[in-house]
Amino acid sequence: MVSLVCTLQGHRDDVNCCAFSVRLLATCSTDKTVRVYSAADFSELPFSPLAGHGYGVHCCCFSPCGRYLASCSTDATTMVWSMESGDIVAVLQHPGRSPVRVCAFAPGTSYLVSGASDGSLAVWDFQSKALLKTATVGETAVVACSFTPCGQMMATGSTYGDLRLWDLYLNQLHVVKNAHDLGVACCHFAPQVQSDGQSVHFRLGSCGQDSLLKIWTVLWHGPAGCKLRLLHTLTGQSAPVLSCAFSADGQLLVSGSVDKTVAVYDAHQGLLLYTLKQHERYVTACAFSPTAALIATGSMDKTVNVWRLLDGSSEHGNEEKAVPGRKSGGCVTLLASDWSEDNVSAWLCEEGLEALVSTFKANNIDGVELLGLTKETLTAELKVDSVGLRNKLLRKVEELKMSMVCTGVPDEFLCPITREMMKDPVIAADGYSYERDAIEGWISSRNRSSPMTNLPLQTTVLTPNRTLKMAIGRWKASQP
Template sequence: MLQPVAVVSAHKGDVNCCCFSPNGKLIATASGDHTVRLFESSNGREVDQSPLRGHQFYVNVCVFSPDGRILASGSTDGKVKLWSTETCKEIGTLDVHISGVRSAAFSADGYHLAAGSSAGVLKVYKVSSRRMYRSLFAKETSIVALSYSPNGFLLASGSGSGEIRLWDPYAGLSLTSTEADDLCVSTCVFSPHHTSNVEQQEDGTYKLTHRFVLASGGQDHTVKLWNVVNIEGETSILHWQTLSGHSGPVYSVCFSPDRLYLASGSGDKTVTLWDMGYRTAVCTMGDHTRYVTTVAFSPNGKGLATGSNDKTLRIWKVVDPSSVAAASEEEPALIVGECRMAKLLSERGIKPKCPLGGWSVDDVGEWLRKIGLREFEQTFRDNAIDGTELLGLDAQMLADDLGITALGHRNKILRAIRELYSSATTNNGVPEEFLCPISMEVMQDPVIASDGYSYERSSILAWLGEGKQTSPMTNLPLASSSLTSNRQLKMLIERHLSVSNQQQKEQTSDET
């Protein structure tokens, strides 16, 4: 899955952070040698104006603005510096922290920059004026990780005390927090995609709901996935799953732009690529000789950069050996990386009722118009893309065969395809995480097993009652047979079913 492209040994100190420019042409690195450097992503060659000098101590973090014009860096010297990516010259220094800057993140619109310090102070700046917009205080602990939600409404922070905290960066409010690790949350990052929906209430008002996925890593050697739900300002964070496999602390995680993969770097000197559909490890690379401190996907998802305490930056090509899963004559192909639910249904000999395989070219054209991509309708017609062909498309085919060059358009099409398939294969649109992986039915009494997954209590008890001592999801040995009630998940399921039942009643009423 990962093919080496280049090994860069320009730094004389640890590579603490790396990131791709929005156009994917450059990779920036922050190092313990007090410098920030820029490299060409295609071959690892350092650009002529590099390195960028100005910090007096370790540079812990670097991040590009969404438009790619500014590179921000944070250092143990307590300064956040802004650099022009065109001239590689310093264009400003933000308000100095009283302690080292450990983390930084731009908002999705690029108007704000958040920076976290070793003293637990979180500052949000207006980039245009270089002035502080908000100053927040978490705890007397380091803020070592920051990530804005893709819509910019939320800001997640990870701390040295093992806590993940969610903030409203505009109101300057702490919304909620959860203990994610016994020692330290070294990294946290929002998935690049989220879902939003508007529901009309009985009193005629409307309720807006945003749902996000957040990944974190820490000293417990695992990657944790969280469901973040924001309903009219009320925010909750719910543990979803735990990905186990590393034998050392997880220092960095990063989603691919299409959210099909998650990369993690660890103190065990390895980089692991996880399939987010099946939530299993795809491959693990151990080419670094010391801790892997940072991982970053390229904007098109075809490249991966990793940095380490071995003072090297490694650039990889992400290769999918089979971009489309094999399909029988009776059943259309599934997209690789699709939901684990589809795989489990297939393993149990259950064929989902998926009408998309019967779609005509005209049906596909109508679907494109509905999702706001009318401009590609003729291209799909010219290539005779019907329902079966639609389900077989992947990012490379969209770019190379259909000539859809814009990353945003390709991602929108793939997301819409996944939503079509998911709604056709799961229980009438019930979110996958609400279904028991054993019975495939909506959970009524969800419990968390020692593998970190949630199951219907009766189903997992029956599984254990058969003498099975392995996880139904990972096939690895279960640490114990103890079960913990997942009250938060039960509440979300009940809320979802209540809304669905109300919508069905309203629809029935309208029809009569």
């Protein structure tokens, strides 16, 4: 589920953009200001609001390190602010002095891109304040811009409805005409990169005046060029969709619409998970926190709402749970990993292993400990000397693990390593989801190979799979 954390009411006019860094939330408005809040408690910082623009502020974004904030305005400037003091670091005057509609930092560089109402793009080195390159998309406003996680390619969208891919030096790589009929409003790359050895894959979300949210895959073949392929067209909102953003793990996609709603989707399957209806006017902005399960949404009602995503399991803490002995269709309905010490004792008695009850109780063996037992543990730590008793117990534990399949548990909820339902699912570099403890143990002992493909993992970074965790929570709550 999603709960409303707080409503920020500092702006005096339409909120046009929201942006998170690791520790801050920034919002900008037609009231000419940028406001900055702590992402911990959403208190406004002492140097906020930032008041340097002469007209309304259309977009704001943090540098990858979070030390700087850029904002752009109808006054034809992009300003860069220090997030330590709130001071202006740079004022970048857009070529042609056209209103600047969008700005974005390139990850891993000191480059900043700005796009304007006259269809022009500019690449700046914001630290030296040097204009490095310009380009134009024609007589249309550039209103959307997003960089790939590697920072070597970006996508732009215009009011003509086209999506264009560029390299960092504004060489056009690919264009999709009429990607959104009546115009693109926003685009955003997912933070993940995938590679099959021949090409690099990115996912791009885009939305527009056609009331659609689209998910694309971008295939980058290096010198051979790139292609944009449509994966999903999402129709969960009934009016123009003005903003969209991927979550930090790439599992969720959020969008805001003229119909006053915020929609949260499963980004892989294209399924609508939640519709939020707290705003009173058009929802113009949305952003995910990079470190917490938080969404910020801004609106023409002058407010910013902060929402928290919950995994769903805590909602049902008082529900009645099955215990060993209560079965459905011949299978235990409570997962063994959820068993208490008493549940384990009851199961031992049920399976004719009463002789182990006192030993297990003395060593506080619950469901998780039971499923992790090995021959060595039973011999050295629990002092179970009987070979027959040890072997019988281990056979029963294996049967218990396999019984999870016949409970009707969806296979995607089971960790590929342990075959148990996941409690803390994470995504590894091979694209598969695992229980965190299981994959961390695998990596530490198996020389960083993939359990599913046996190929080397390009990185050992593990990304929380919040969407899967929420799905597991909902499924568990639906069981009798």
